Amino acid sequence: QYFTVNEENGNLYVNERLDREEMCGESPTCSVSFEVLVHNPLNIFRVEVDIQDMNDNSPAFSKAVFDLEIGEWTLPGARFPLETARDADVGSNSLLTYQLDSNPSFSLALKESPDGSKQPELVLERMLDREKQSSLELVLTAVDSGDPARSGTVQLRINVTDANDNPPVFSKSLYEARVTENLPVGSLVLQVRATDADAGTNGRLSYSFSNVPAAISSLFAVDSESGEISTAGALDFEQKSKYIFGLEARDGGGLVSHCKVQIDITDENDNSPKITILSLSGAVPEDAPVGTVVALLNVNDPDSGENGQVWCELSGEAPLSISEDGSKSAELVLRHSLDRESEPSLRLLLTAVDGGDPPRTGTAQLWINVTDANDNPPVFEQDRYRVSLREDAAPGSTVLNVSASDADAGTNARITYGFGKMPAKLLQKFAVDAQRGTIRLKEALDFEDTRAFSLALEATDGGGLVAHCKVEVEVLDVNDNPPEI
Numbered sequence: 074q075y076f077t078v079n080e081e082n083g084n085l086y087v088n089e090r091l092d093r094e095e096m097c098g099e100s101p102t103c104s105v106s107f108e109v110l111v112h113n114p115l116n117i118f119r120v121e122v123d124i125q126d127m128n129d130n131s132p133a134f135s136k137a138v139f140d141l142e143i144g145e146w147t148l149p150g151a152r153f154p155l156e157t158a159r160d161a162d163v164g165s166n167s168l169l170t171y172q173l174d175s176n177p178s179f180s181l182a183l184k185e186s187p188d189g190s191k192q193p194e195l196v197l198e199r200m201l202d203r204e205k206q207s208s209l210e211l212v213l214t215a216v217d218s219g220d221p222a223r224s225g226t227v228q229l230r231i232n233v234t235d236a237n238d239n240p241p242v243f244s245k246s247l248y249e250a251r252v253t254e255n256l257p258v259g260s261l262v263l264q265v266r267a268t269d270a271d272a273g274t275n276g277r278l279s280y281s282f283s284n285v286p287a288a289i290s291s292l293f294a295v296d297s298e299s300g301e302i303s304t305a306g307a308l309d310f311e312q313k314s315k316y317i318f319g320l321e322a323r324d325g326g327g328l329v330s331h332c333k334v335q336i337d338i339t340d341e342n343d344n345s346p347k348i349t350i351l352s353l354s355g356a357v358p359e360d361a362p363v364g365t366v367v368a369l370l371n372v373n374d375p376d377s378g379e380n381g382q383v384w385c386e387l388s389g390e391a392p393l394s395i396s397e398d399g400s401k402s403a404e405l406v407l408r409h410s411l412d413r414e415s416e417p418s419l420r421l422l423l424t425a426v427d428g429g430d431p432p433r434t435g436t437a438q439l440w441i442n443v444t445d446a447n448d449n450p451p452v453f454e455q456d457r458y459r460v461s462l463r464e465d466a467a468p469g470s471t472v473l474n475v476s477a478s479d480a481d482a483g484t485n486a487r488i489t490y491g492f493g494k495m496p497a498k499l500l501q502k503f504a505v506d507a508q509r510g511t512i513r514l515k516e517a518l519d520f521e522d523t524r525a526f527s528l529a530l531e532a533t534d535g536g537g538l539v540a541h542c543k544v545e546v547e548v549l550d551v552n553d554n555p556p557e558i
Contacts, residue, residue, distance in 0.1 A: 131160070369403075445482040
């Protein structure tokens, strides 16, 4: 099969290409034995051909890539056995040495086995940092001892596995947001973001509040996965305009990082002004001077800025005005004189308007009674009364009923009647009822003695104001005297 003999000269020839490795495998020696028949003279020769190895096979690894996982916590000096190469040749042609690409993190050590072969080992020279370099690729070369030498390579693919050596890191130490009050529940306020340089579970983050009071957790909610902060309750600027609280990000290995969140609540014009009457003069005399303070008011709008600026107005033509000092207090003062007789009571409508857009209003009603001042004297129905009376009128007879009125009220309008300054003889003749104004005759009249009387009558009100009138009494003659001769 492998050899041919030339029958003429007896030369032995190779019949086909010999492959020692195919013929003898890994045996250290390889030979082929056969017999050669010679016819003249007839004889048999035993031939043994020793097949010698030549370096025709390169070292080979079982696979092109060798994967290796090394934790980043592994200490320098750690050794990792590598796969050995196989060389089908024998003898020195199969003696292998190994070489490794230059890398500061690794070196190569060769461990000699009992059979004389060498086991390559990867030696860690310095600790790895997965966050800086998560994988490395090296080339391990196996070189045989043939001449010339042959080599084979395998790619070492090193995956650096993670240690939870990095805490989460927020992108900001303080997150700020500004939202309006009355924001609907569930509205997004802001989103916090943290990163973790670790991988896998160690890099998986969960967000939560960091020891916040119940008042915060009742108003805000944080999504544990996305870091989104949304409203969980109604925000009210007037109750609180700023919230500051802590958040934390926790990775799968238990490392925690913290940040602060500040949420400023901006005002909306959601409150109407409120008018509070602190003090009110329920009754104001009509002779109160201009500038008299009738009421003290407090005008309050809990909104802020222009929304909380309030102006007060009085409806109608009231004899009052509002004096504001720029604060929340205001005074209701007289701007012109009162007249009880024309307007005995005042019904006022106060309106407070804020500066919002659109504005909001608040109202309050006030009732003020105008009390009487004695500013009106009595007034007789006539300035001068004329009456005729027979001279034979009996004493006690009614001469005349006079009447006066007074526009004031109460005591100021209570009138008493009396005579003014008159001669004593008139006061002897006539009397006046102080309450009714009835003038009566006290003594008999005598036409022949006095034909007319002029009485001065006065009406005095309860405040001392006096009105005057004249009463002219004409005496009519009767035939009470006989003729004289």
